[in-house]
Amino acid sequence: MNNFEFKNPTKIIFGKGSIEKLSNEIPKDAKVLMLYGGGSIKKNGIYDQVKSALVNMEIIEFGGIPANPEYAVLMQALEVIKEQNITYLLAVGGGSVIDGTKFLSAAALFEGDTPWDILAKNIKTEKGMPFGTVLTLPATGSEMNSGAVITRKETKEKLSMGGPGLFPVFSILDPQVITSIPERQLANGLTDAFTHVLEQYMTYPIDAKLQDRFAESILQTLIEVAPQVIKDPTDYKAASDFMWSCTMALNGLIQKGVPGDWAVHAIGHELTAMFDIDHARTLAVIAPSHYKFNFEAKKDKLAQYAERVWHITEGSTDDKARAAIDKTVAFFHDLGIDTKLSDYTKAYEGTAETISKRFTEREWLGLGEHKSLTPDMVEEVVKMAY
Amino acid sequence: MNNFEFKNPTKIIFGKGSIEKLSNEIPKDAKVLMLYGGGSIKKNGIYDQVKSALVNMEIIEFGGIPANPEYAVLMQALEVIKEQNITYLLAVGGGSVIDGTKFLSAAALFEGDTPWDILAKNIKTEKGMPFGTVLTLPATGSEMNSGAVITRKETKEKLSMGGPGLFPVFSILDPQVITSIPERQLANGLTDAFTHVLEQYMTYPIDAKLQDRFAESILQTLIEVAPQVIKDPTDYKAASDFMWSCTMALNGLIQKGVPGDWAVHAIGHELTAMFDIDHARTLAVIAPSHYKFNFEAKKDKLAQYAERVWHITEGSTDDKARAAIDKTVAFFHDLGIDTKLSDYTKAYEGTAETISKRFTEREWLGLGEHKSLTPDMVEEVVKMAY
Numbered sequence: 051m052n053n054f055e056f057k058n059p060t061k062i063i064f065g066k067g068s069i070e071k072l073s074n075e076i077p078k079d080a081k082v083l084m085l086y087g088g089g090s091i092k093k094n095g096i097y098d099q100v101k102s103a104l105v106n107m108e109i110i111e112f113g114g115i116p117a118n119p120e121y122a123v124l125m126q127a128l129e130v131i132k133e134q135n136i137t138y139l140l141a142v143g144g145g146s147v148i149d150g151t152k153f154l155s156a157a158a159l160f161e162g163d164t165p166w167d168i169l170a171k172n173i174k175t176e177k178g179m180p181f182g183t184v185l186t187l188p189a190t191g192s193e194m195n196s197g198a199v200i201t202r203k204e205t206k207e208k209l210s211m212g213g214p215g216l217f218p219v220f221s222i223l224d225p226q227v228i229t230s231i232p233e234r235q236l237a238n239g240l241t242d243a244f245t246h247v248l249e250q251y252m253t254y255p256i257d258a259k260l261q262d263r264f265a266e267s268i269l270q271t272l273i274e275v276a277p278q279v280i281k282d283p284t285d286y287k288a289a290s291d292f293m294w295s296c297t298m299a300l301n302g303l304i305q306k307g308v309p310g311d312w313a314v315h316a317i318g319h320e321l322t323a324m325f326d327i328d329h330a331r332t333l334a335v336i337a338p339s340h341y342k343f344n345f346e347a348k349k350d351k352l353a354q355y356a357e358r359v360w361h362i363t364e365g366s367t368d369d370k371a372r373a374a375i376d377k378t379v380a381f382f383h384d385l386g387i388d389t390k391l392s393d394y395t396k397a398y399e400g401t402a403e404t405i406s407k408r409f410t411e412r413e414w415l416g417l418g419e420h421k422s423l424t425p426d427m428v429e430e431v432v433k434m435a436y
Numbered sequence: 437m438n439n440f441e442f443k444n445p446t447k448i449i450f451g452k453g454s455i456e457k458l459s460n461e462i463p464k465d466a467k468v469l470m471l472y473g474g475g476s477i478k479k480n481g482i483y484d485q486v487k488s489a490l491v492n493m494e495i496i497e498f499g500g501i502p503a504n505p506e507y508a509v510l511m512q513a514l515e516v517i518k519e520q521n522i523t524y525l526l527a528v529g530g531g532s533v534i535d536g537t538k539f540l541s542a543a544a545l546f547e548g549d550t551p552w553d554i555l556a557k558n559i560k561t562e563k564g565m566p567f568g569t570v571l572t573l574p575a576t577g578s579e580m581n582s583g584a585v586i587t588r589k590e591t592k593e594k595l596s597m598g599g600p601g602l603f604p605v606f607s608i609l610d611p612q613v614i615t616s617i618p619e620r621q622l623a624n625g626l627t628d629a630f631t632h633v634l635e636q637y638m639t640y641p642i643d644a645k646l647q648d649r650f651a652e653s654i655l656q657t658l659i660e661v662a663p664q665v666i667k668d669p670t671d672y673k674a675a676s677d678f679m680w681s682c683t684m685a686l687n688g689l690i691q692k693g694v695p696g697d698w699a700v701h702a703i704g705h706e707l708t709a710m711f712d713i714d715h716a717r718t719l720a721v722i723a724p725s726h727y728k729f730n731f732e733a734k735k736d737k738l739a740q741y742a743e744r745v746w747h748i749t750e751g752s753t754d755d756k757a758r759a760a761i762d763k764t765v766a767f768f769h770d771l772g773i774d775t776k777l778s779d780y781t782k783a784y785e786g787t788a789e790t791i792s793k794r795f796t797e798r799e800w801l802g803l804g805e806h807k808s809l810t811p812d813m814v815e816e817v818v819k820m821a822y
Contacts, residue, residue: 051676053451064693065439259657259677260684267649274645290437291645294693298646307450
């Protein structure tokens with residue numbers, strides 16, 4: 051096991067009816083900016099639940115944060131924060147709204163020239179404006195971690211940020227929110243969480259026994275509940291297992307003391323930036339090719355995954371490893387998630403070269419758990435995903 | 437899954453050489469009281485490592501905190517805290533030293549009549565004096581939770597305390613400390629952590645899929661590493677898996693959203709108070725009888741444990757459940773841990789009646805996950821453990 055540090059101070063309030071408890075968590079004298087997305091919370095009743103929980107507080111609202119939270123929109127929200135002397139942020143939404151709120155938490159207290167530097171120069175935020183979240187879509191784990199990904203459309207960039215100051219103070223997780231999520235979003239959430247675990251698990255093996263088993267536990271649980279969640283989002287039991295699994299998939303715990311990969315995300319982000327493909331779907335496109343391309347380096351862990359998660363016990367290490375990739379692809383297909391780039395766009399030719407070129411133009415730090423993937427290799431991975 | 441709240445702000449610093457990082461974690465202007473036990477840290481080098489990490493700080497020491505931390509001794513430490521205007525506590529030890537430090541953290545800021553009330557009236561501590569820990573013995577999980585158990589010899593009482601103010605600010609976990617732990621203590625640590633998981637898992641099933649699998653992951657890992665840890669405590673890999681498993685066994689995570697039992701601990705504490713039997717060993721004495729006595733209520737979960745942890749796939753639910761109890765007993769025996777009260781004392785006759793009487797004389801809130809165990813039932817459980 052590698053040395054590690056772990057601290058996650060976010061308070062989770064989980065369960066039926068937990069949105070009601072909101073007012074206990076926000077200081078009485080706070081001036082709150084409530085942030086949300088395209089307005090689905092007004093249709094599904096979550097907006098009303100939040101407003102009624104906070105009936106005695108002064109709340110200013112900022113809606114319209116898009117999926118892949120967009121820098122220009124967030125800069126408008128930042129102006130509201132400054133003009134209105136906001137002291138507390140409340141994200142009501144999924145990963146995009148929460149990530150956008152994290153950017154605002156950092157930007158509100160940022161003392162540099164332009165908040166864009168937080169992203170462009172990857173400045174770690176030690177202290178942000180305090181914020182809480184009401185999660186409306188289980189998927190990204192953003193509700194219990196300190197990272198965020200922000201998009202800037204004008205430059206087609208999608209960049210990461212984070213720091214110990216960006217953990218939500220609290221996050222409210224009521225699995226009942228799942229009842230009104232469209233199937234497409236549920237499938238995305240399942241795929242996103244599943245791939246988060248793979249990124250932290252599918253590396254060279256270092257046999258960190260507990261971390262491996264926790265990762266496998268999340269994968270097994272997602273596989274088990276996925277059909278139930280898709281078939282009947284009102285199944286509260288399945289919804290709770292799903293929601294808690296998504297949070298645990300990316301709250302830092304399973305990545306501690308082990309190598310991490312994250313190449314699938316880095317390449318996937320480019321596909322979203324280029325074609326506006328849903329984040330989760332880009333992961334399902336890239337992951338299988340990535341594992342095939344890096345087969346020799348990853349086959350031992352793939353075989354362990356085959357045995358423990360998919361119960362594949364026959365054959366050689368190579369056989370099991372290959373079967374595990376096939377099972378993963380089939381899992382995505384069962385969710386209605388396509389796994390080839392050509393399923394999403396007819397204009398896929400040249401994508402690999404474009405991405406490789408973009409990577410070459412940036413400061414290249416390498417990708418994968420050994421940081422050994424070059425832009426040329428990425429080009430191959432993307433071609434395999436056509 | 438039941439509704440739950442989860443927050444655990446303790447910072448974990450895990451790995452080889454992590455004691456060196458101590459000075460980064462304690463405020464420069466703190467006046468520190470360093471607490472430790474019987475002095476083994478002076479023989480195994482941990483004392484020197486701590487002192488050298490804190491060479492530029494003002495440190496006052498208080499050694500001699502006994503196993504099952506004793507109220508009268510802690511009251512002497514409390515006097516030192518007050519006389520010396522201590523502002524920060526540092527526990528260097530195992531669960532007993534850390535639990536004692538938690539009591540002091542609470543008592544130092546307590547405004548009631550007597551600190552005994554914290555225990556006797558079970559007063560939750562919302563804010564304690566800040567403290568960190570350097571863990572020298574993996575076992576209790578106290579390094580990453582907010583609970584403590586304190587003993588008062590004069591009344592033969594062993595009482596629990598806790599509260600959100602009693603999480604360590606940080607805990608340093610260097611698996612190298614295991615090299616100098618005597619086999620008896622290693623066996624105790626393994627048994628203690630294993631039983632902690634059982635208390636949070638071996639209840640009526642509510643099929644919280646992730647919590648169950650996480651609990652099973654810890655049990656599997658402890659079973660796998662136990663022989664290695666006992667055979668060669670210098671095996672760093674096994675030591676790290678062991679150490680992290682003990683912490684995860686009782687840091688709150690696996691108990692969230694599920695019922696908990698804790699009858700084994702409640703009864704076991706009485707055996708320690710009466711006969712001074714090592715805490716972990718009392719758990720190994722009581723757990724098998726408890727599961728046999730409450731077989732009907734627990735057999736479904738016992739059978740799940742049989743299948744997933746012990747790979748017992750043959751037979752009926754009852755068969756598997758019984759086999760799982762036998763496997764558990766055999767696991768304790770392999771560690772050199774006796775599982776019958778008569779192995780520890782010749783004066784066992786009458787113990788069941790004494791414990792039952794003690795329970796009857798206290799305010800009785802019930803034991804077990806349904807709080808349905810009566811003192812009479814406890815009497816039967818203890819008799820089965822003779």
